[in-house]
Amino acid sequence: MPRPFVDLLEAARRRLPRLLFDYIDGGSYAEVTIRRNAADLDAIALRQRVLRGVEELSLSTPLFGHELSMPLLLAPVGFAGMYARRGEIQAARAAQAAGVPFCLSTLSICSLEEVAATVSAPVWLQVYLLRDRGFCADLIERAKAAKCAALIFTVDMTIPGARYRDLRSGMSGPGGARGAAMRAWQGVTRPAWLWDVQLRGGRLRFGNIPPGVVADTGFGGFANWFARNIDASLTWKDFTWLRERWSGTILVKGLLDRDDARAALAAGADGIIVSNHGGRQLDGAPSTVAALPAVVGEVGGRVPVLADGGVRSGLDILRLLALGADACLIGKAWAYALGAAGEAGVTELLQTLRAELAVAMALTGCTDVREASRELLAR
Numbered sequence: 001m002p003r004p005f006v007d008l009l010e011a012a013r014r015r016l017p018r019l020l021f022d023y024i025d026g027g028s029y030a031e032v033t034i035r036r037n038a039a040d041l042d043a044i045a046l047r048q049r050v051l052r053g054v055e056e057l058s059l060s061t062p063l064f065g066h067e068l069s070m071p072l073l074l075a076p077v078g079f080a081g082m083y084a085r086r087g088e089i090q091a092a093r094a095a096q097a098a099g100v101p102f103c104l105s106t107l108s109i110c111s112l113e114e115v116a117a118t119v120s121a122p123v124w125l126q127v128y129l130l131r132d133r134g135f136c137a138d139l140i141e142r143a144k145a146a147k148c149a150a151l152i153f154t155v156d157m158t159i160p161g162a163r164y165r166d167l168r169s170g171m172s173g174p175g176g177a178r179g180a181a182m183r184a185w186q187g188v189t190r191p192a193w194l195w196d197v198q199l200r201g202g203r204l205r206f207g208n209i210p211p212g213v214v215a216d217t218g219f220g221g222f223a224n225w226f227a228r229n230i231d232a233s234l235t236w237k238d239f240t241w242l243r244e245r246w247s248g249t250i251l252v253k254g255l256l257d258r259d260d261a262r263a264a265l266a267a268g269a270d271g272i273i274v275s276n277h278g279g280r281q282l283d284g285a286p287s288t289v290a291a292l293p294a295v296v297g298e299v300g301g302r303v304p305v306l307a308d309g310g311v312r313s314g315l316d317i318l319r320l321l322a323l324g325a326d327a328c329l330i331g332k333a334w335a336y337a338l339g340a341a342g343e344a345g346v347t348e349l350l351q352t353l354r355a356e357l358a359v360a361m362a363l364t365g366c367t368d369v370r371e372a373s374r375e376l377l378a379r
């Protein structure tokens with residue numbers, strides 16, 4: 001039987017160096033919003049219904065002209081090629097086999113071209129609007145050449161969230177000899193990971209960022225380049241820059257507020273992803289499940305509304321659908337699964353989520369996932 005979320009999380013904890021596990025697992029400041037995402041989902045009681053003829057269930061979900069095998073996408077997750085060798089490719093393969101989209105982060109280890117050449121399903125590409133607009137314009141052209149299904153414009157990263165766990169773990173501190181020794185020790189005490197990623201994987205770099213863009217192609221150089229390039233001056237007017245270059249689907253990812261949803265629609269977004277970046281940006285922000293109904297109300301069915309944050313089970317997927325999401329995304333869950341067991345781990349996770357969603361549908365009397373509504377919630 002495929003392992004559930006919590007077992008894959010624990011397996012990732014055992015297999016990954018601490019700095020990588022903590023990078024996936026952690027969030028900003030006191031990690032209040034991470035806990036809220038999960039706790040608020042847990043608090044939603046589903047309405048148990050019986051004897052309603054639930055032998056035939058349909059999980060199939062239409063989205064922007066694509067047919068998803070279930071209402072789920074793999075969210076963009078940076079650095080995934082460090083959790084397992086060529087990690088983005090392994091995850092994209094598992095997503096394709098399960099019939100769900102894979103969203104590639106700009107900050108991936110495997111390049112867009114490498115992923116697109118490996119899977120036949122179109123990749124959904126996450127982009128930032130960076131100060132280096134030349135880089136962004138090139139990436140959009142590359143997305144056209146790779147026949148990406150959609151761009152996901154992340155709007156909640158115009159300033160970095162402070163992640164204290166990363167400072168302590170070795171991910172972003174401490175520097176100097178002490179930091180280097182800490183990182184080396186974490187690597188040697190995780191031999192399976194060390195062999196798979198560091199020794200067999202060759203030199204790791206961010207595949208979407210051409211060497212010409214930054215002078216220093218080491219991780220520190222890229223991190224400094226990214227920090228210099230995220231742009232706190234962005235406004236909704238900048239959406240036009242993106243629209244002029246990409247006529248296909250653009251989803252805006254990372255809003256929680258109904259007024260921002262209205263602005264996104266006015267700017268011309270084709271879809272909205274209600275997200276607090278998995279609690280990695282504004283600590284103290286509401287959980288996504290708490291924010292979702294107001295955004296859904298504001299959007300009023302004009303464009304699809306997706307949501308992520310704290311999804312650990314098929315029950316959580318059904319909870320978000322009941323509150324109005326058209327589909328949801330998982331971030332940490334697939335990153336743990338990849339870190340635990342590569343492609344097989346992500347496949348296991350997707351099988352588990354699908355089976356859990358089916359059971360949750362059957363026991364709430366919901367035979368078609370497209371019809372999930374507030375009727376599924378216990379009052």
Ligand SMILES: Cc1cc2nc3c(=O)[nH]c(=O)nc-3n(C[C@H](O)[C@H](O)[C@H](O)COP(=O)(O)O)c2cc1C
Nearest residue numbers: 024075076077078105154277278308309310331332
């Ligand atoms: C390790 C990690 C890296 C992430 N990197 C990105 C990224 O590069 N771009 C982005 O838009 N979101 C990124 N996210 C946020 C996810 O896309 C998603 O919004 C979030 O993980 C959802 O919450 P969950 O982790 O509770 O499922 C990242 C999340 C994690 C856990």
